[in-house]
Every structure is written in C-alpha cells, then in structure tokens.
Amino acid sequence: MRYSKQREQIMNAVRSQGCHPTADQIYKFVRQEHPSISLGTVYRNLNQLAEAGELLRIPICGSKDRFDHNTKAHFHLQCAACGAFVDLPEEVSEEIVRLLDRIRRQTGMTVAPESMQFQGICQACTAGQKRSAVDNH
C-alpha cells in the first residue's frame, strides 16, 4: 500500500471522530481540508484500511456502515430512540463471548463475534432522558 495524502487524512478522520463515523461523515470531515476528495476515494481507502487491519468496518442492517479506529474485538449497540452508536461495556462483551462459546459446545455452530450487532435502547433513553435522534447519528 503506497502512501497517499488522502488515505492519511481519512485515517486521521476516523481516529479523531471518536463516535464510529459513517463514510460520508468522514468524507465531509476530510473535505474541509481537502475539498477535492471524492466519496469513492473515501470508500476505497476505508476498505483497504479495514483489510489491512488498521480499522474496523461495522456493517449496519438497513443503514450506513460505521468505521471504528478501535480494532480490538468489541460490541456495539445502536439506539433506536436517539440514534447513538455506543460500545458495550467490557463485562458485557465478555459475557457475550462466553455465550458464543457455550453455543458452540452445545450446538456445534460457530458464531462470528464480529457479526454481532445490537439494536435497542441505550442507557440514557432507557432511563427516560430521551435525546432527539438528530443529536446523534
């Protein structure tokens, strides 16, 4: 993989936008300092970086994929109320991994952890402090 300014800026964008940005959020961000960049280039580079293991691509059913600079295996919840896309706490992640292990032993089916996405209601919204969907993404 040869150096390119665009790729560097894209990687920086993913790192600086802590909140699991989508491709077009990254596109808008990078375009501030590099107005001529194209969305196709953003996607191409995100795919390459994901393949190289420098970031994670998180597929989202029925909406835009997310990208994560944290490449350590972990799980996410997308809140149906406010749209927030948050990491699950580590203890919960461990429980999930244990469950997948048990499933394998009990059924012979191997579940891929990176395929597991959670949808539901986040902490804040479950507690009733509803924020509007526009605050988040």
Next chain:
Amino acid sequence: MRYSKQREQIMNAVRSQGCHPTADQIYKFVRQEHPSISLGTVYRNLNQLAEAGELLRIPICGSKDRFDHNTKAHFHLQCAACGAFVDLPEEVSEEIVRLLDRIRRQTGMTVAPESMQFQGICQACTAGQKRSAVDNH
C-alpha cells in the same frame, strides 16, 4: 386489508418454502402459477403481512432480507460457508434471552431480540461436511 389473490399466493409461498425465502425467491415461486405478478407487489404484500404480524421480515446485513412464516420469536444463524439460514435451537434461544435480560439489569441498555442475527458456521460445516454455497441460500 382487502383480499387479493396475489397476497394469498405470497402467504402460501412463504409457508410452503420452509427455508426463510427471500423476496425474489417468493417472486419466482409465485410466478409459476401467476406469471404476471410483479416484484413490487411481492414486496408490498410482504411488508403488509409483516406489519399485520402474519409473517416475520428478517433483515440481513449486506444481502437480501428473509421472510419467515414462524412468527414466534426465535433466532437465526447464517452460515458463511454453505449459505444455509437456520433456526437456532430453542435452548440456545432461551440462553440468549437470558443474556439480554442480564445486559439490561447490568447496563440499563435494552436490546431488541428481533434485531439479533447471527453469522458464522453451521453445524454441518463446523463438523467438516462442507456443502457448497449453491446448495442453499
């Protein structure tokens, strides 16, 4: 919801194709006895039937949605090796539900069970009896 021949045939197709058919599989199936039906009509009816609770629409990340005549809450695994789309055994489903309960108590996050899709390797393929992807869907 007013009666229509198309809807009846679509519902029959979902019931007779035990294996969680996709919209276009249903389309091809119904077209055998009703060649003039359109794919748009199939989608419209599947959506209505899902809304009425007569079937389940199962969103699949990055590929075609599936439809299931079994409306009782249950979970699915899609096999990355052979493409099979299978129900998880009931004991496993119960364990998953218990886990979601625990997550709620521990974190205050509410996970929607119907959002949970599993990808991985099915029993047969884990055991090494790999079938090819074309055998299944």
Next chain:
DNA sequence: ATACATGCAAACGGTTTGCAGAATA
C-alpha cells in the same frame, strides 16, 4: 362507488467500479 391493490417502470440510497489522468516509488 369507493377504496384499495396491481403491474410497470423509474427512483432511491449506500456502495462499488471503469476509466483517463495524476502522484508515488
């Protein structure tokens, strides 16, 4: 008669891809 349903084709939204030209090594 009046909703509601249909077939068709066009639109949609997120993502990928083919191409000619530009940048890296």
Next chain:
DNA sequence: TATTCTGCAAACCGTTTGCATGTAT
C-alpha cells in the same frame, strides 16, 4: 518508468414509490 492512486460519473443491487388501471367490497 512502472505502478498505484485519484476524481468523476456511471453502474449496481435490494427495495420502495408514483402512477394509471384493475378489482374487491
């Protein structure tokens, strides 16, 4: 110079939608 990368625009694929017509109630 030989590759790799870019910007652009068009293609892609599953799904939805607008419209004029047809059909159940």
